[in-house]
Structure formats: structure tokens, C-alpha cells
Amino acid sequence: MNITVVGAGTIGEAISVALKNRGYDVTATRRNVSKIETLAGLGIRVSSKSEEAILDADVVILSLKPYDVLAFVKRNARVLAERTTISMAAALPISAMARYTGDGRLMRAMTNIAARVGGGFTVFCAPGMQEREKRECRKILECFGEVMEVEEKYMDALTAISGSGPAYILTVMEAMMYAGLKVGLPRDLALKASYETILGSAKLVSESGNHPSVLKDLVVTPGGVTIDAIYELEDSGIRTAFMRAIESATIKSRKISEEIASRDP
Numbered sequence: 001m002n003i004t005v006v007g008a009g010t011i012g013e014a015i016s017v018a019l020k021n022r023g024y025d026v027t028a029t030r031r032n033v034s035k036i037e038t039l040a041g042l043g044i045r046v047s048s049k050s051e052e053a054i055l056d057a058d059v060v061i062l063s064l065k066p067y068d069v070l071a072f073v074k075r076n077a078r079v080l081a082e083r084t085t086i087s088m089a090a091a092l093p094i095s096a097m098a099r100y101t102g103d104g105r106l107m108r109a110m111t112n113i114a115a116r117v118g119g120g121f122t123v124f125c126a127p128g129m130q131e132r133e134k135r136e137c138r139k140i141l142e143c144f145g146e147v148m149e150v151e152e153k154y155m156d157a158l159t160a161i162s163g164s165g166p167a168y169i170l171t172v173m174e175a176m177m178y179a180g181l182k183v184g185l186p187r188d189l190a191l192k193a194s195y196e197t198i199l200g201s202a203k204l205v206s207e208s209g210n211h212p213s214v215l216k217d218l219v220v221t222p223g224g225v226t227i228d229a230i231y232e233l234e235d236s237g238i239r240t241a242f243m244r245a246i247e248s249a250t251i252k253s254r255k256i257s258e259e260i261a262s263r264d265p
């Protein structure tokens, strides 16, 4: 199966590598191909001519900025209507693209940067697509990590939690690492202790099926060390900070969505 990834920037490059690693035949496009020369070394075809590169594709994955995806869909509506098309863009509703192509072969997906190492979480919706084609797309998305089909009304919130999420967790990781430096750990050890702890905690929730609060409570030994840290975190309002952050990103995604839907590129 030939897959063309249009817009090999941050996410397009990550998913091109993940697809190639799973044996797909991949073409990646970017206006300035010198920036994706390393992809060619991995056996990915690179091209600056997106309009031509989609002609040979069975599946087209669009990883341009949201408004650029819509403009690309409009310009190439006839070609895309005859191919499976997966938009990775935040905030771009299927209905806005379907104005030009119909929704029969369109999928909207949201992944995250961990797709690069097969650790992404990808949600998708494709209300007009036949089940067989949807299953093929699902297999493609599974190259990026875990996959779930969801209703489109949840996409903005999921973008805010898991699409943008690595930025929050990496901020937490960085803060933990700097805390380690403050209390005298060497840099490498502070970083490893931080990421292994985040990785292990996520694995514990995923494999035990327990609620995070149940597991957290097990760590807090009465009169011990952890409670002093939890006291400081609660005092800083860490939970409301996360809730505000994710609510704010959700609102931003909805706002962009409304703006895009009302524009004709």
C-alpha cells in the first residue's frame, strides 16, 4: 500500500518514520525537502510536489497546519475524493473538508508526538466511511501506538488532553528533573529518575486498571516523605492548573474549528 504523507513537519515526519518502520511504502512531502533528507536515508521517498505525490497514493495523510489542510483539500478535491484521506489536523471538522470531497473516504484523526516511537495515542472518527476501509485506516494508525474510534464531538477535548498532552507531561518531567538538580543529583540521574517514574506510573495505571487516586494513596506512607511533597503540590493548586490548562486548550480548539468552518480558503 502506498501512503503519501503531505506536510512532513513535526508530526508528518514522526508518522512517516513510524509507517516506514512497519513496512509501508511511504512518500513524504514538504516544500523544502532539504529539511527531510534524513527520511530519504530511511527509504522514504521525499518530494516537494505534494500535488503529484498524491496521484500514486492509495492513502493520503494530511499533516499540514489546519487551515492549510482545508486549502489543500479544496485544491485537490477531485484526486482526494478517489483516495482514502486521513487528516491529522487539530480543530478541522470533517464537514469542512467534506464540502469539497464528500465524507465517504475521509477520516479525521488526532495523534501525538509519541507516535514517533509507537507510543502515541490516536483517536479517529470517520462517520461516512465504510467499515472495511475504516479497518484498513485503523491498521495504519496502529503504527503510531494505541488507537480508539470516537465521536467527532470529543475531538477538541482529546486534542487538548492527548494531542497536546506530551507538552504538559514533558514540562512536569523537566520540573522534576530540575528539582533533582536542586537537591543535588547529577543531571543524567535526575532525568532518568524522572522519566522512568512517569513511564512506570502510566504503566501501573494501564496494567492494573486501578484509578490513579487508589495507586497514589498507596505511595503516601503516613507520617512519611511523600505527604510533604503532596502538601506542597496541593498548596500550589496543581490540579486546578491542569484542569484550567486543558479546558483552555479545548476552548482554543473549538474556536479554531468555528473559524475554519466559516472560511472558504
Ligand SMILES: NC(=O)C1=CN([C@@H]2O[C@H](COP(=O)(O)OP(=O)(O)OC[C@H]3O[C@@H](n4cnc5c(N)ncnc54)[C@H](O)[C@@H]3O)[C@@H](O)[C@H]2O)C=CC1
Pocket (backbone or CB within 6 Å): 006, 007, 008, 009, 010, 011, 012, 029, 030, 031, 032, 050, 063, 064, 065, 066, 068, 072, 088, 089, 090, 091, 110, 111, 112, 113, 163, 164
Ligand atoms: N506537533 C504535534 O505534536 C501535533 C500536531 N498535530 C497536527 O499536525 C499538523 C501539523 O503540525 P506540526 O507538524 O506541528 O506543524 P509543522 O509546521 O511542523 O508541519 C507542517 C509542515 O507542512 C509543510 N507544508 C506546508 N504547506 C505544504 C504543502 N503544500 N506541501 C507540503 N508541505 C507543506 C510545512 O513546511 C511544515 O513543514 C497540524 O494540523 C497539527 O494540528 C496533531 C497532533 C500532534
Ligand SMILES: O=C(O)[C@@H]1CCC=N1
Pocket (backbone or CB within 6 Å): 090, 159, 163, 164
Ligand atoms: O498545538 C497544536 O495545535 C497541535 C495539536 C496537538 C498538538 N499540537
